[in-house]
Amino acid sequence: MNRIYIEQLSKHIGKEVTLRGWLYIKRSSGKIKFVVMRDGTGLVQGVIAKSEKSDELFAKFEELTQESSFIMKGKVRKEDRAPGGCELDVSDIQIMQIAKDYPITPKDHGVEFLMDRRHLWLRSSRQHAILRVRHHIIKAIREFFDDGGFLLLDAPIFTPAACEGTTSLFETPYFDLGTAYLTQSGQLYGEAGAMAFGKVYVFGPTFRAEKSKTRRHLTEFWMVEPEVAFSDLDDNMDLAEEFLEYIVQSVLKHRMPELQTLERNTTFLSNVKRPLPRITYDEAVEILRKQGVTFEWGNDIGGTDETIVSEQFDRPVMIHRYPAETKAFYMKRDPKNPKLSLALDVLAPEGYGEIMGGSQREDDLDVLLQRIKENNLPQEAFEWYLDLRRYGSVPHSGFGLGVERTVSWICGLDHVRETIPFARMIYRLTP
RNA sequence: UCCGCGAUAGCUCAAUGGUAGAGCAUGCGGCUGUUAACCGCAGGGUUGCAGGUUCGAGUCCUGCUCGCGGAGCCA
Incomplete structure (x- = not known):
C-alpha cells in the first residue's frame, strides 16, 4: 500500500486520498467547517461544505476534539489561500479515538507546564x-x-x-x-x-x-x-x-x-x-x-x-x-x-x-x-x-x-x- | 552551594490592606471561506503550605516547598 503523507500532498492535486492523523484545530462557520489534520509530516485543512451528504460529516466534525485520531478521505484541491498550497474536500471521516481535554491549547503556556507534558x-x-x-x-x-x-x-x-x-x-x-x-x-x-x-x-x-x-x-x-x-x-x-x-x-x-x-x-x-x-x-x-x-x-x-x-x-x-x-x-x-x-x-x-x-x-x-x-x-x-x-x-x-x-x-x-x-x-x- | 525573581480558575495573567476578575480552554446557541476565526450565554476558586501582624490579608512579616533566571563549572 502506498501511504500518502501531508508533506507530499501537493503532488496529488485532483486525486482522492486517505490521510491518517490527529486533529490539530478545527473551525466552524455555520454551513462550512474546517478541520486541520496533522500527520507528523505537516498540516492540511480539510473543508466540509453544506451538501447532500454533509449531515453525517457535520456530526463527525462536532465529535472531533483537539488531538483526536481519525482517518480523513477526500479530494486534494489546489488552494492559494492555504499555507501548504492545497486543501482537502472531505468526503469521509472515520474517528479512531476521541481525545478528551487535551491539555496543551493553542494559547500561551508556562515552561513548567509544557515540560511536565x-x-x-x-x-x-x-x-x-x-x-x-x-x-x-x-x-x-x-x-x-x-x-x-x-x-x-x-x-x-x-x-x-x-x-x-x-x-x-x-x-x-x-x-x-x-x-x-x-x-x-x-x-x-x-x-x-x-x-x-x-x-x-x-x-x-x-x-x-x-x-x-x-x-x-x-x-x-x-x-x-x-x-x-x-x-x-x-x-x-x-x-x-x-x-x-x-x-x-x-x-x-x-x-x-x-x-x-x-x-x-x-x-x-x-x-x-x-x-x-x-x-x-x-x-x-x-x-x-x-x-x-x-x-x-x-x-x-x-x-x-x-x-x-x-x-x-x-x-x-x-x-x-x-x-x-x-x-x-x-x-x-x-x-x-x-x-x-x-x-x-x-x-x-x-x-x-x-x-x-x-x-x-x-x-x-x-x-x-x-x-x-x-x-x-x-x-x-x-x-x-x-x-x-x-x-x-x-x-x-x-x-x-x-x-x-x-x-x-x-x-x-x-x-x-x-x-x-x-x-x-x-x-x-x-x- | 550562593544571589535575584516568582507561585491567584484547566492554561496565561489582573486585582491602593476593604465584595477575587479578564482572555483562552470547556459546555450550550449563532454564523457558507475560517487561518491562535468571530458573536452571545453558562459553569468554573481551600489565592503553593504552616504560622504571625491587623477590625479586616491574594496583598504586609517569618519559615518551608516548588518553579524560573543567573553565578561558579562546562559542551
Whole structure:
C-alpha cells in the first residue's frame, strides 16, 4: 500500500486520498467547517461544505476534539489561500479515538507546564521544527565525518574514572567491581581509536552531574568528538572551522522552512564561512580590557565575557592557547610558552557562547605521567591511556561539539531544553 | 552551594490592606471561506503550605516547598 503523507500532498492535486492523523484545530462557520489534520509530516485543512451528504460529516466534525485520531478521505484541491498550497474536500471521516481535554491549547503556556507534558508538547509545530533541525544537524555531522574518511568509534557509557576532573560524575554500582561512572566524554577512547584508525569520531550521550541551572546546561547531552592522529592545534582548528561551516550551511540549504517557523534571523548563520577568526587567549583578554572589563590574566573566560568577545565578530570565533592552569591534564603545553595549553574553544555569536572545545593532546609519556601526579589522579586508572604514549605515540588532536548548544544557537532558542526530545536537568527527570 | 525573581480558575495573567476578575480552554446557541476565526450565554476558586501582624490579608512579616533566571563549572 502506498501511504500518502501531508508533506507530499501537493503532488496529488485532483486525486482522492486517505490521510491518517490527529486533529490539530478545527473551525466552524455555520454551513462550512474546517478541520486541520496533522500527520507528523505537516498540516492540511480539510473543508466540509453544506451538501447532500454533509449531515453525517457535520456530526463527525462536532465529535472531533483537539488531538483526536481519525482517518480523513477526500479530494486534494489546489488552494492559494492555504499555507501548504492545497486543501482537502472531505468526503469521509472515520474517528479512531476521541481525545478528551487535551491539555496543551493553542494559547500561551508556562515552561513548567509544557515540560511536565513534554511527551505531548512534541506534537506542536514549533517543536517539530526544532527537532527536525536537530535531526538534520546530526545527519550533517555524520555526513561530514563519514565522507571525510573518519571511522565512527562508539565509546563506552560506563567508565571506571573521570576524563576531566573528579567532580560532576554520575555514579552507579557495578557488580563486584565497585563503582562505575557515566561518561563525561568519549575523548580518551577516541584517542585510542585515532591511534588505531588514524581518524575517528565518537558520537553519543554524555553525562555531567554539574549543579548548573542555566539556559545552556543539561545533565545528559550529546557530543560529537573527532580525534585525529598526526594533527596539531592548527590542523585541529582547520578541521573545526570546516566542520562548523558544513553543518550550518547544510541546515541553511535544507531546513529553511523550519528556521522560518522559528522566526530565526539567519544573517549570522549565513556568515558561517571559512576562515573563522582565530584569536589567542591573550588577544581575548586585550579585547575585554578595551571594553572596560577588569580581567586578571589566568582566569577562565566566563559567560558574560564570552559574549563581549564574540560580539566583536560577525561569525563564530576561535580562541586558542589558554592558561594551562585552568585546562585539563591531557592538553599539550605550548612549546613556546609552557604557561599555555594548546587548547581551543569556539564561541558562537549572539551570546550563545561555547559550542566547541578541544586541544592538541600531550603525546609525551613522561610529561603526561607528571600531569597525572600534579592533578592527583589515580595512575592505575590511566595505564591503558598511557599505553597509547608507550606504543607509537604521535602528535594528535581533537575537539568536542555540543549538539544541543549547536541546535539552540542555529534555531535561535533561549534554552537548550527544547533542543532534545526529553531534557534531563538538575531538577527534571520526567517525563 | 550562593544571589535575584516568582507561585491567584484547566492554561496565561489582573486585582491602593476593604465584595477575587479578564482572555483562552470547556459546555450550550449563532454564523457558507475560517487561518491562535468571530458573536452571545453558562459553569468554573481551600489565592503553593504552616504560622504571625491587623477590625479586616491574594496583598504586609517569618519559615518551608516548588518553579524560573543567573553565578561558579562546562559542551
